[in-house]
Amino acid sequence: MNFRTDQLITVTFTLFAIIDIVGSIPILISLKEKMGGIKALKATAISGGLMVLFLFAGEKFLNILGLDVRSFAVGGSIVIFLLGLEMVLGHEIFKGDADSHSGTVVPIAFPLIAGSGTLTTIISLKANYEELYILLGILINLIIVYLVIKSLKWIEHALGKSGLMAIRKFFGVILLAIAVKIFSSNFAAFGK
Structure with a gap:
C-alpha cells in the first residue's frame, strides 16, 4: 500500500x-467554570475510545440493523451537511445537552467531542477511505483536542469572540463541501 498523505489530510480535516x-x-x-475544571486526559481518552470502537465495530453494528456502509454514508452525509449549515448560518439545528454537572464524560467526551456527528462521520469515511487513514486522523485529532482543552484560557484570550466565530464559519463551509462529496460518491452506487 502506498501511503496517501492527501487522504490522511482529508480525513483529518473532516x-x-x-x-x-x-x-x-x-x-x-463555560463548563470548565461551572465544573471547577476539566480533566483533559480523561475526556480525550474516553472520546478517543468511543471513536476507535465505532471505527472497528460500527460496521458490525450496522449489519445487525440490516444497513450497509454506503447507506449509512448517505445518511451521515446529510447529518454532516446540517452540521456545516449550522456552523455557517449560526442557527442551532442539533440541540445540545445543557446538563453541565455530569462531568468530564458527559457532556464533554460524549456528545461534545465524540458525538453522533463524529461517530456518523467515522462510518461515512469508511466508505471512501482505508481504516489506517481514519485511525491516524482520529489520533491526530485527539492530540489537538487534548491540547485545546489544556490551553482553554490562552486560546480564549488570543482569538477573541470574532476570531472564534470566523474559524467556526470557515470549517462549516469545508463540512458542506465534504458532505456533498460523500453524498455524491455513495448515492451514485445505489443505481448500480
Missing part, C-alpha cells in the same frame, strides 16, 4: 471540522 473543538471552546470554557 474529523477536525466535525469534532469542532475550536467552535466548542466557548462551551468548554
Whole structure:
C-alpha cells in the first residue's frame, strides 16, 4: 500500500471540522467554570475510545440493523451537511445537552467531542477511505483536542469572540463541501 498523505489530510480535516473543538471552546470554557475544571486526559481518552470502537465495530453494528456502509454514508452525509449549515448560518439545528454537572464524560467526551456527528462521520469515511487513514486522523485529532482543552484560557484570550466565530464559519463551509462529496460518491452506487 502506498501511503496517501492527501487522504490522511482529508480525513483529518473532516474529523477536525466535525469534532469542532475550536467552535466548542466557548462551551468548554463555560463548563470548565461551572465544573471547577476539566480533566483533559480523561475526556480525550474516553472520546478517543468511543471513536476507535465505532471505527472497528460500527460496521458490525450496522449489519445487525440490516444497513450497509454506503447507506449509512448517505445518511451521515446529510447529518454532516446540517452540521456545516449550522456552523455557517449560526442557527442551532442539533440541540445540545445543557446538563453541565455530569462531568468530564458527559457532556464533554460524549456528545461534545465524540458525538453522533463524529461517530456518523467515522462510518461515512469508511466508505471512501482505508481504516489506517481514519485511525491516524482520529489520533491526530485527539492530540489537538487534548491540547485545546489544556490551553482553554490562552486560546480564549488570543482569538477573541470574532476570531472564534470566523474559524467556526470557515470549517462549516469545508463540512458542506465534504458532505456533498460523500453524498455524491455513495448515492451514485445505489443505481448500480
